[in-house]
Amino acid sequence: MHLNHKQIASVLGFLLCFAAAGSDVFASGTEEPVYVPSARSINHDHAAWTKVLSRYVTVEGGTSVVDYKRLKANQRELDSYIETLQSVAGTEFREFSGDQRLAFLINAYNAFTLRLILNNYPDKMTKTETKIVDGKDQTISIRSIRNIPVSRGFSNLGASPWKDKFFKLFSDEHSLDEIEHEMIRAKFNEPRIHFAVVCASIGCPMLRPEAYVADRLKDQLEDATISFLKLRPGHRFDPQTKTLYLSSIFDWYGKDFEKTGGTVKDFVAQRMASNPDEANLIKSSDTKIKFLDYDWSLNEKK
Incomplete structure (x- = not known):
C-alpha cells in the first residue's frame, strides 16, 4: 500500500501524539487504552x-539504621518488591x-x-578523609550516598546519585530526583513527604519499618x-x-511548607510546641531560625 505525503503526515502526527500522552503517568484523556489488571498488579498494602x-x-x-550487610546478602527480597513496582504500567497507575x-x-x-x-x-561509597582530632591528624573512612559514582545519563558536572537514571519505572528510565520533584512535589501539595522520602543518611528523617499505605497515609505522614x-x-x-x-530540610524546601498556608514557623509550632504559649512564641516575628548542619553519613547499622 502506498501513502501520499498527507497520509504519511497524518500517521506520524497520530503516533507522536500517542507517544506524548503515554510519557506522563499523570496525564488523562479519553483515547487511552483500557487498563486490564494482570497477575502482578500491585497490592496496595505493600506487604512485601x-x-x-x-x-x-x-x-x-x-x-533509623539499616542493616545493609545482611540485606545485601538477601537482596532478592528487595529486588522482588521492586519488580512488582516496575510491573505497574502508567495506565494502571x-x-x-x-x-x-x-x-x-x-x-x-x-x-x-536502598537498591542504590x-x-x-560498601567500597564504592567509602572515602577517606583526614581530620584533626585532639590536635593530631587522623584518617577516617566515611560512607555516604554522596560518594557514590554516577553510572550514566548526564555530564559529570554537577553529577549526583539523585540525578542518575539508574532504574526503570512506568517503562521509562528515571532518577530519584524525578520521583521526588517531578512526580511527588509537582503533583501533590503535601510538605510532609519530606519526612517520608529518605536519602539513606543520618541527617534524614527516619525510615519507617513499615510501608506507606493509602488508607493510613495521612496519619503516617503526620506521625513521621x-x-x-x-x-x-x-x-x-x-x-x-x-x-x-x-533541620536544613526546612531551609531547602521552605516554600513547600508555605504552600499549605502560613510559614515554616507556623508548621513547626503546630507540631513541636508543648503548649499554646510556646506555640505563639515560636510563631513570633521575633523568633529567628537556625538551620542545623546536615549529617550525610550513611544510616547503616554498626
Whole structure:
C-alpha cells in the first residue's frame, strides 16, 4: 500500500501524539487504552515492602539504621518488591486514587534508594578523609550516598546519585530526583513527604519499618513529621534567645511548607510546641531560625 505525503503526515502526527500522552503517568484523556489488571498488579498494602523494612530497619530514638550487610546478602527480597513496582504500567497507575499514587511513589523512592546503596555498598561509597582530632591528624573512612559514582545519563558536572537514571519505572528510565520533584512535589501539595522520602543518611528523617499505605497515609505522614521534629536530637526552641533550631530540610524546601498556608514557623509550632504559649512564641516575628548542619553519613547499622 502506498501513502501520499498527507497520509504519511497524518500517521506520524497520530503516533507522536500517542507517544506524548503515554510519557506522563499523570496525564488523562479519553483515547487511552483500557487498563486490564494482570497477575502482578500491585497490592496496595505493600506487604512485601513492609516485610523488608521490618527485617532490616531498626529505629533508634528519632533516627533509623539499616542493616545493609545482611540485606545485601538477601537482596532478592528487595529486588522482588521492586519488580512488582516496575510491573505497574502508567495506565494502571492513573487508575489509582491520589493516596494510592502518593504511597506508591514514596515507597518506590525509598526502595530504589536502598537498591542504590546495595549496588555500591560498601567500597564504592567509602572515602577517606583526614581530620584533626585532639590536635593530631587522623584518617577516617566515611560512607555516604554522596560518594557514590554516577553510572550514566548526564555530564559529570554537577553529577549526583539523585540525578542518575539508574532504574526503570512506568517503562521509562528515571532518577530519584524525578520521583521526588517531578512526580511527588509537582503533583501533590503535601510538605510532609519530606519526612517520608529518605536519602539513606543520618541527617534524614527516619525510615519507617513499615510501608506507606493509602488508607493510613495521612496519619503516617503526620506521625513521621512529629517524630522527626520531637525526637531528632538538635531540634528545639530556646525561649531565652528566641531561636528555633531546625533541620536544613526546612531551609531547602521552605516554600513547600508555605504552600499549605502560613510559614515554616507556623508548621513547626503546630507540631513541636508543648503548649499554646510556646506555640505563639515560636510563631513570633521575633523568633529567628537556625538551620542545623546536615549529617550525610550513611544510616547503616554498626
